Amino acid sequence: MDVTELWASINEQLGAEVVAAFVRVGTLVVVGLPMAWLAARAIGGLARRGLGPSTATTFRRFAWYGLFAAVVASVLRELGFDLSVLLGAAGILTVALGFASQTSASNIISGLFLLGERPFDPGDVIEIEGTIGVVTSIDLLSVKLRTVDNLYVRVPNEALVKARIVNRSRYPIRRVDLRVAVAYDSDLDQVEEVLRELALDEPLALSDPEPVFQVLAFLDSGVDLQFSVWVSTQDILAASTTLRRQLLERFRAVGIEIPFPQRVVTVRQEPAVSPDDR
Amino acid sequence: MTTPPTKRSPASLPERWWGDVTLVPGEEEGLLLGPVGLRIRRRRYEWTVGVRRDPDADPLRVARGPGVVEGDVELARFGMEEPGDTLRLLPVLAPRPVACRPEIPFVLVPRQAVRAYVSTPLWLRVSMPDGTVLVDIDIHRPSGSWFGPDTLEGELCYASRTMLRLHPEDVQHVPHRAMTEVHLRNPAETPLRVSQVAVPVPRLSLGTDSAGHLWTQSLTMGVEPGGLAAVSIGELPAGTEVLQRPVHSPLERRFTRTLTHLLR
Numbered sequence: 022m023d024v025t026e027l028w029a030s031i032n033e034q035l036g037a038e039v040v041a042a043f044v045r046v047g048t049l050v051v052v053g054l055p056m057a058w059l060a061a062r063a064i065g066g067l068a069r070r071g072l073g074p075s076t077a078t079t080f081r082r083f084a085w086y087g088l089f090a091a092v093v094a095s096v097l098r099e100l101g102f103d104l105s106v107l108l109g110a111a112g113i114l115t116v117a118l119g120f121a122s123q124t125s126a127s128n129i130i131s132g133l134f135l136l137g138e139r140p141f142d143p144g145d146v147i148e149i150e151g152t153i154g155v156v157t158s159i160d161l162l163s164v165k166l167r168t169v170d171n172l173y174v175r176v177p178n179e180a181l182v183k184a185r186i187v188n189r190s191r192y193p194i195r196r197v198d199l200r201v202a203v204a205y206d207s208d209l210d211q212v213e214e215v216l217r218e219l220a221l222d223e224p225l226a227l228s229d230p231e232p233v234f235q236v237l238a239f240l241d242s243g244v245d246l247q248f249s250v251w252v253s254t255q256d257i258l259a260a261s262t263t264l265r266r267q268l269l270e271r272f273r274a275v276g277i278e279i280p281f282p283q284r285v286v287t288v289r290q291e292p293a294v295s296p297d298d299r
Numbered sequence: 300m301t302t303p304p305t306k307r308s309p310a311s312l313p314e315r316w317w318g319d320v321t322l323v324p325g326e327e328e329g330l331l332l333g334p335v336g337l338r339i340r341r342r343r344y345e346w347t348v349g350v351r352r353d354p355d356a357d358p359l360r361v362a363r364g365p366g367v368v369e370g371d372v373e374l375a376r377f378g379m380e381e382p383g384d385t386l387r388l389l390p391v392l393a394p395r396p397v398a399c400r401p402e403i404p405f406v407l408v409p410r411q412a413v414r415a416y417v418s419t420p421l422w423l424r425v426s427m428p429d430g431t432v433l434v435d436i437d438i439h440r441p442s443g444s445w446f447g448p449d450t451l452e453g454e455l456c457y458a459s460r461t462m463l464r465l466h467p468e469d470v471q472h473v474p475h476r477a478m479t480e481v482h483l484r485n486p487a488e489t490p491l492r493v494s495q496v497a498v499p500v501p502r503l504s505l506g507t508d509s510a511g512h513l514w515t516q517s518l519t520m521g522v523e524p525g526g527l528a529a530v531s532i533g534e535l536p537a538g539t540e541v542l543q544r545p546v547h548s549p550l551e552r553r554f555t556r557t558l559t560h561l562l563r
Binding site: 192193194221223224225226227228229230251252253256 | 398400440441442443444445446450451453455458495
């Protein structure tokens, strides 16, 4: 039996319309799904150029789910299903699922807001509600952080939208504020000179913007000072430690005193009272 | 094969301290270059590179040979199956732009142009003859700086001081610094205060002239009509042998939004 005879036999037994429907379904599956996959990838690629990798992944997933659903709907229609019934059922199902998954829906919508606003990117160091960590991924429902002590932290997107987020690595340079008190008898000109030399000699300290020297307050035990030095964001930890260590060493070397809290106590001597005076 | 120790006085400078170092297993070679001492040792399956820093040393000193670097060094080992008998020493430009601040404030009067000379620090590259980089050593550790109109917009760079000499004969060549000729133009009707000149060294070529002086491509900086600042990259001085091509793609002509981004 050759191919023509086989085709005629199938048409005869199943009916021409059924065979044609199966051919269309096969075509939809074989051509439609790869096309949908390619289209989703193309959308993801376009999004990657302008919006970054994490947003692109989300766009690609959404596009794939949508196109996949369209192919499935087309297949069902070809097989003779009444989609209006399905859509009605889907509506009821959506309402039921909506009530059941309010939190998830809220997280997804919050995630979309975050992707639009982009307060941080993967790799940024952020602080949220007391937790500091590197953003490892931004997903549909949550953001994952890795803390400096290697803890895995999952923060729901809904919480992120409501919370105050501090992005510690958004800008390439940051300021280190060295706050120190010196004794009242210290020469403030000398203190400023020592601090400026310290910044000048430290390669991690940026020479521009120039460091700022401020007298903040007069405390009980000394003069409160702040010396602000700009450093590269990637050097922030090393720079803040190095600068503080050197400050201490240089103050010791030139005899500038960092005072301990102290109180002046005056002891008043009362005249002695003899027993006869009572 | 090593060369005998030869101390050179500043009067005999400049000279070519770079080039190939050829050693048999067990031999060593040293290089004193300003504040840095480099000790290279060949072993059967590895090279060791030791660095000694002496910030107070004569910045003009140059000496080469086994034993010139004395005392403790910070060692690094580079293992390989066939180490070969040659390593290459090369001067390379800084990996970031260098912001040069004039020692004395400099003002370019209206409708005038001058040629100024600024020098930038070099790194010492130790590489294999095929170009594989073993280590880049900062000869003089420059401070960092920020070059931009504010703390949000700008570029991380290195800081340097310059006398901003205006005549080539006044320029003092240091063996571990590269000289850049900067053509400053002020066609405007107001004085141009030059408090910093940013030299985009990663976009420049490095070369050496017949005297062994190190030069980068020249720059032209100035104000364009309409208030835009512009920088363009020129050529290496005539007769210069190229030692390093630009790390980043060179810009034929680059306009920025504000003058402060180029000359501040």
